[in-house]
Amino acid sequence: MTSFPTIASAARDIAAKRISPVELMKDHLARSEKLNPALHAFIRFTPEVALEQAQAAEARQVSGALRGPLDGIPVAHKDIYETAGVTTTGHSRVLEHHVPKADSAVVRRWREAGAVMLGKLATHEFAWGGPSFDLPWPPARNPWNTECFTGGSSSGTGAAVAAGMILGGTGSDTGGSIRAPASLCGIAGIKPSYGLCSRTGVLPLSQSLDTTGPMAWTVEDCALLLDAMTGHDPADPSSANRPRPDLLSGLNGGVKGLRIGVIRHFHEDDCKVSPGMAAGIAHLTSTLAAQGAEIREVKLPPMADFNAAGWLILAADAYAVHDSWMREKYRAYGEFLRERLALASTITSADYIQAQRRRRELCEAVAAAMRDCDLLVTAAQPGEARPIHQMTKWASFEVPTFTMPFNVTGQPALTVCTGFGAGGMPVGAQIVGRPFEDATVLRAGQAYELAAGWRAKRPAMAA
């Protein structure tokens, strides 16, 4: 039986000198290299970087100079995060040979905290075009069933964390790209408040929606990773100039007295979810209620309204990012992304501004609803992971997503595993907080996760 450390447990063992950062790195690199031919979670390993960083962590361990809970922890980065001297492609032929000179801000912060980079992870092309089979690297597969979709766009991070290849990794979330793979791969992932974490050095998709964030096996590990990501960055115009939040000291504070609003019409009327997802939401709310939270129902504008505004903004922003490359090297893109971007070119300036006006109205509507509750709960996905070959080019537009509403509003939103549904595939629900109340979101997720017990089960292929 394979043992799967969490970041928290590995950090305790490193601090107590019970495990060696070099051995921990070698174990995870070997596991990753063994599983990757089936999962395609990594598109590039960086063993030299990993060895150098793990040896440095081990030297700090020996000398009693550890930098904190991430020192010596094996991680990897979604391949839209620029890494100094390491090719960063966006999983695209367009940037197949792009070697950045500097680390993105988040990569630098994790590196300075002592994290050990094993490599670069698969993503949907430039965080929007996938799952695609016509790119230089194949799409990541779901470790719970390799015939199934991981969710995206942080597909490699979802697969790698679930399979125990890494203890945590970076994701990015513009319309759900952290929370969707977290749900379908049965892990935890938080889209922090817009502006909480720097995006400097991350290949953009939609600057008015893009959010960087962590993904890990547990909520506690997400809190540890996020804690090392926050802080004002003057180089990022979206970065909030606020004090760094305390995400850790109240993590185990429980949910007694918290008012939690369930957006029932989202998953019962606006987009009916699978029985497994519905059971997961019910389990989440009943578990939190049993711990003293007050559960109530909340009504928001229709989910389709958030999706209409969000997808118009995302698509128009993305087209602006890719405009010149689209003219110069259209055929270098995969079919899914180039045709989605071609469609985006038909959005008018009036459509875009009306979407931004609707966005302001929707933000005000959610803020009003949250005057009487501290958190919201909704599904993270309509159901369990579907076969990867059933995913269609226009899926984003065909079915409203449960995640986009909180990109539109910028609120923090966490996916936590809420059990297993059809085919033994995991399901996850979202816990959503007020802007910059990420700590409350994590506290509720931690309370649920510890009570629920789902973290004992890993994908069979990883065991």
Add this chain to the structure above:
Amino acid sequence: MAQPLDKAQFDALMARAGLDLTEAEKEGIRAASAHTQAAAARVRTPREVSVESATIFTLKGAGA
């Protein structure tokens, strides 16, 4: 569901974008334009002309 863009409109937009597509590609994308047309209609809720966009920003002066 909204109607997709008509062929003349769509061809003009692709030409303006500088995209050289096959006829089959054009038809696939044009059909999908029904989704963006529906979204564009949905964000046009009744509102006063003075309603602000979420892109409005606060000017920062020297020393901010």
